[in-house]
Structure formats: C-alpha cells, structure tokens
Amino acid sequence: MxxxxxxxxxxxxxxxxxxxxxxxxxLYSLNTNLDxxxxxxxxxxxxxxxxxxxxxxxxxxxxxxxxxxxxVIFTVTDYKNYIEVVYExxxxxxxxxxxxxxxLGFMQNETFYAQEVLAKHDENYMPPNLSxxxxx
Amino acid sequence: MIKRFIHQFASPKTYLFQVNKIYRYIFYxxxxxxxxxxxxxxxxxxxxxxxxxxxxxxxxxxPASFMSQSLYAIMAITSITYLIWRVKLAAYFIIxxxxxxxxxxxxxxxxxxxxxxxxxxxxxxxDARITSTLILFIMYLGLISLHNSFSNHEKADKLxxxxxxxxxxxxxxxxxxxxxxxxxxxxxxITLTDKPSIDPSMLYxxxxxxxxxxxxxxxxVILSSKYQxxxxxxxxxxxxxxx
Numbered sequence: 001m002x003x004x005x006x007x008x009x010x011x012x013x014x015x016x017x018x019x020x021x022x023x024x025x026x027l028y029s030l031n032t033n034l035d036x037x038x039x040x041x042x043x044x045x046x047x048x049x050x051x052x053x054x055x056x057x058x059x060x061x062x063x064x065x066x067x068x069x070x071x072v073i074f075t076v077t078d079y080k081n082y083i084e085v086v087y088e089x090x091x092x093x094x095x096x097x098x099x100x101x102x103x104l105g106f107m108q109n110e111t112f113y114a115q116e117v118l119a120k121h122d123e124n125y126m127p128p129n130l131s132x133x134x135x136x
Numbered sequence: 137m138i139k140r141f142i143h144q145f146a147s148p149k150t151y152l153f154q155v156n157k158i159y160r161y162i163f164y165x166x167x168x169x170x171x172x173x174x175x176x177x178x179x180x181x182x183x184x185x186x187x188x189x190x191x192x193x194x195x196x197x198x199p200a201s202f203m204s205q206s207l208y209a210i211m212a213i214t215s216i217t218y219l220i221w222r223v224k225l226a227a228y229f230i231i232x233x234x235x236x237x238x239x240x241x242x243x244x245x246x247x248x249x250x251x252x253x254x255x256x257x258x259x260x261x262x263d264a265r266i267t268s269t270l271i272l273f274i275m276y277l278g279l280i281s282l283h284n285s286f287s288n289h290e291k292a293d294k295l296x297x298x299x300x301x302x303x304x305x306x307x308x309x310x311x312x313x314x315x316x317x318x319x320x321x322x323x324x325x326i327t328l329t330d331k332p333s334i335d336p337s338m339l340y341x342x343x344x345x346x347x348x349x350x351x352x353x354x355x356x357v358i359l360s361s362k363y364q365x366x367x368x369x370x371x372x373x374x375x376x377x378x379x
Binding site for chain 2: 005008011016019020023027032034036037039091092093094095099102116117118119120121122125127128
C-alpha cells in the first residue's frame, strides 16, 4: 500500500476509534436512563417521588387480573418482585395474563396508578395449534 | 491481474456497461422471489398464536429494516474505498445510496408504527430501538442535504465520506439496542447464533421476502448510481454518445 494511502487508512481508523469511544462514553454514562421502563426489582431498590411519572414493565402475573367496572387491577412482576397496578381505561388486545406489559403512571403507597397501558410482545412467532402442543 | 480487474471495473464506463447486462436478470429474479414470498407470507401462512393476522406486516417491516441498516453499511464501505483509493465510482455510490437508504428507513418506521397500533396499543414510543432508527433516518436526510449544499462536488464527496464513517457508530447501536436496554420493541427473532424463534412455516417466506426485497433495492441503487454517473460525467464524450 502506498504510504499516503496507509496514512489515510490510519486516519479513518482513528476517526472510527474516536467516534465510537465518544458515543460509547455517552451511552455508558447514560446507562439505565436509556431504559424504556423500570422492572419491579429496580423499583424496590430506588426511591421515586410520588409526583414523578414513570414507566414500569414486566409480565402480567397469572390469575391477577381483576376487572371492576371500567377499572382493571393487575400485578406486574419480573417473578422476583411484584407491583399492583390500577388502571382505568381500555387495555390493548394483546394484554393478557402471562404476557408482557408496560404501564405509564405514578407510584403511590406501593400501588401503581397507570394512565396508559401498553402490551409488549416477545420475539416468538408460531401458529396457534403448535403453541397448544408446546404448552402441554 | 486482480488489480487490473478492479481498476477497470472501478471506471464508471465499464461499470455502466457491465451492470446494464445483468440489471434485467437481477430485477426479474428478485421481483419473482419477492412477490412469491409475499403472497406466501400474506395468504398461505398460519396466524400467529398471540398477534393473529397483524403479525403479517413483518413481511415488509423486517426486509425494510434490514435494508436500511445494510445500505448504511454498504455506504460506509464505499466511503472508506473513496477516502483511501479515491475511486470516483465509490463517491457516486455514496450519494446514490443515501436517498434509497432514507426511503427504506422511512418504510421501516411507518410499517413499525402501523404494526404497533394493534399490538402494543401505540404507534410511537421513545424506546431505544425506535429512537435510534429515527436517528438513522435523520442521518440519511442530513447526508443528502449536506451533499446538496456544496457546489464543489469533490469537497462534498470527501466531507460526506467522513460523516458516513462517523455515523456508522449508530448501526451497532440500533442492532444491539433491544439487548442493551429495556425496550418496548421485542428482541431479534433471527440471529446468527441461535435457532430462530419464529416458526419455520413463517420463517421461510420471511427469508424469501428479505432476499427479494434486497434484490429490488439493489436495482434501485443501480438506477440511482447510473443517474449519478450521467450527472457527474455529462461532459465526458462517452456519456454524450451513450445518451
């Protein structure tokens, strides 16, 4: 390789190195701030003021969904810690027990009052008859 | 010999005549593969056990997202080629690819939004995957407008190449965003290391769609690169003869 070409290659590697380490440092310092939601376990470890709007995410605990008129009460869990969620409104079609959920709202006295509930689905896709076989 | 071959192919004229010969085959083969896989995916695959029929937009969303990132990677490679060897054709490719990259990213964002409404219950959320893809879209637009703002093409090419290389950092971030942070977006179903978490009956048409879409987009890149060659070399005698 020509010396001046080698120099340009070296420059490119240098630029790549600097930009990656720069962005890398930013992402590293932001760390969990880039998380979309708190898991129930994370919530028990940190103190969040009652007037701060947050998102929590996890699985809807099996047999925890109770419907009272327009209210939906359910438990969000990461199977280590549990948070009771109260929500008034319509939940998405994919909302069901044992599947993922993200709720936006306020934490007050160990209960989470949600303003918005979103369903989170995972990366598994399969036909319905196969999933029944897998469950058995 | 290889050196001479590369040298020849790197001339816009040889490239143009070579690519003219194979363009038609790439186009028809990709079109057949894509239409076949799309019909298969939309009409002849089973419903998903959770999402029902709404998962079928995957046959557009995944190919478009895959292409939006691949095109950026191709752009980064041509940028490096241009900066080191000063191959003109490589410079034409960077600006030829940018608008098509913006288009595929736009399709990925829109199809993702449409998919989000029936499944997540929202069309937009600022999670790491969606935000980093939006950044990719804005980056493509930035590259196009930067190139347009220069009257000196050579300066524009150089600056553009450097910017493409700096912006490449975003590609691994998009790819790994669903693993590094908690996101609303699900993790990847197809990975190089693990068994796909998508049933074979849905996986095969999806792979067909990705391959077919890839070919069709490459055809667009070829057309776009031809346009760049005519635009930039319009004063050359062979272009005048050809047109």
